[in-house]
Amino acid sequence: MVTKTRVVVSKSFDPYFNLALEELLLNKVEREEVILYLWQNEKTVVIGRNQNPWKECNLELLSRVNGKVARRLSGGGAVYHDLGNLNFTFLMREENEDLSKQLGVIIRALKELGIEAVFSGRNDILVDNKKISGNAFYREENKYYHHGTLLFDVDMEILPKILTPSIEKLQSKGIDSVKSRVINLKQCRQELTIDLLIKALIKAFEYYYGKPDTNQEVDESFGEVCGNNMEELYMKYSSDYWLYGDCPNFQVSLKKQFEDGSYELNLQVEDGKINKCKIYTDSIRAKGVNNVEALLEGCSFNKIEVIKRLKSYKDKYGHSDAEIINIIESICEDIAF
Structure with missing residues (x-):
């Protein structure tokens, strides 16, 4: 009542x-x-x-x-x-x-x-x-x-x-x-x-x-x-x-075409963080892919955080991996997440 x-x-x-x-x-x-x-x-x-x-x-x-x-x-x-x-x-x-x-x-x-x-x-x-x-x-x-x-x-x-x-x-x-x-x-x-x-x-x-x-x-x-x-x-x-x-785990694929080939960034996200990263490409010039995959694992699935981590790595260590980092950074800049 x-x-x-x-x-x-x-x-x-x-x-x-x-x-x-x-x-x-x-x-x-x-x-x-x-x-x-x-x-x-x-x-x-x-x-x-x-x-x-x-x-x-x-x-x-x-x-x-x-x-x-x-x-x-x-x-x-x-x-x-x-x-x-x-x-x-x-x-x-x-x-x-x-x-x-x-x-x-x-x-x-x-x-x-x-x-x-x-x-x-x-x-x-x-x-x-x-x-x-x-x-x-x-x-x-x-x-x-x-x-x-x-x-x-x-x-x-x-x-x-x-x-x-x-x-x-x-x-x-x-x-x-x-x-x-x-x-x-x-x-x-x-x-x-x-x-x-x-x-x-x-x-x-x-x-x-x-x-x-x-x-x-x-x-x-x-x-x-x-x-x-x-x-x-x-x-x-x-x-x-x-x-x-606190959201369901999911997978996402981010793709973009470049002059030297196509690149696909595959991410497995758990509890809002990238649990696993795999990069696929048909380019013969890709170098440092494994380093970037390892770099992104554990990062928050947030465009700002991903790009921040890529830039920080490039500034500190990434002379030889700069090309692949720039490519992944470009993919992330163009796609909403």
Whole structure:
């Protein structure tokens, strides 16, 4: 039974702060309490708990636009957030879970704004048969959250370039691009603002759960109030291990054609590091291949780190291996990872 309600609106656009706050709220949610948490991230790809960041997004492009990659607790697919996106989270104990009420808040809020929306399938909210919201769920020790996105005015030009959806998935549905499947709420109502959307969500939350006992806006200073718990959670969400190390092992092949032949850099990646490196080429001039293979083993699978290691070796020892190092460096410069 719900006897206490709370609304928390984050004023931070830092994904690591916002995800840390989400987990903190989950940890602290009381037995008869429901929390509505609203938040925004700036230029961020948020991947599911078990996803591989290198296979879900264009990390190179994300870096070029000063974006970040973040990993959430829940499963599901990768999503792109910018300030044209509003995120919502319902947090409660499992016994208070009521998906129809939770979705009702979203759909009622949109209706209040003159937008007719419906829930479709397992985790999408649609307007005019196009997706405006994806949802995911997480449970831990009788605590539960349901969170999702609301596409308000997301940059639809960069979204499909940064996200790299499964070709098989798109082809199986006869769909040509991400852009063809989604729509911004602002296209439905031009005068819509984030503030109006937030107010409508809070009003709809009040309709289903009663007037909030607490309605607070928080920023990074909120972490100081929470002490070590918030600091530890922030460090977790921003750590390389959480972002890159704790993901499925995989293999990748990077190829490029040069005047003297083709080169193929094959890498086996485990826990975010290059476990094995093998270089194949049909050039008769390749020299020092074995040295470069050994050099890259143990390196983080990150273009910046790989190139840094190659340059350092070349500056220190690589007179005779300079040619192959330059070639591998060129392959890495041209390919996103």
